[in-house]
Amino acid sequence: MRTLLAVFIPALLALSPLPAGQLDVAVIQFPEEKTPEELNAAFSGQSLAEITNSNRTMTKEAYLKGGYVLFTQSLPVGRGTGFKSSTRIKDARADVDGWLGGGDLDVTITLMEGVEAGLRSFQKTNYRGRGPLATGSPRVLSMKQVKGKAPSVVKGKTKIDRYMYTTVVVAQYTP
DSSP: OHHHHHHHHHHHHHHSOOOOEEEEEEEEEESSOOOHHHHHHHHTTOOHHHHTSSSBOOOSOGGGTTOEEEEEEEEEEOTTEEEEEEEEETTEEEEEEEEEETTEEEEEEEEEEEEOSSSOEEEEEEEEEEEEOOBSSOEEEEEEEEEEEEEEEETTEEEEEEEEEEEEEEEEEEO
């Protein structure tokens, strides 16, 4: 009987899934130029779920203030596993697909917004992040910076305004 238990228990433990931790992912847009090194330093010691609990980043860290939260979600994920999630709020849909394993995270976030204009049309945006993800602090997985000019009209006069924004995919894993 003991021999049977000695063989059976390790087999059950090998087949059982690894305990899941919590993976927080977010897409944040800042209205100015940022660097990944400074963002990672500012995110250290922060909780991504608490910072992104509104449509703006809520933190005392000056470098992170003023960020617009485009998307955030918490997922139960174990290391060495793939994950997939879909969320829909009103006319917006978000699909998250990825893999967490070997200390690396690969995640793709697809945001689709419906526009009510006669026939229904959609605006689709993809964000992808990949990189090492240690346990604890949030980490920037990808960054995109956009610079441009746009006309604006004030009191009948057209003026060209310059704009700059930085969009980042950030993730945090807590076992």
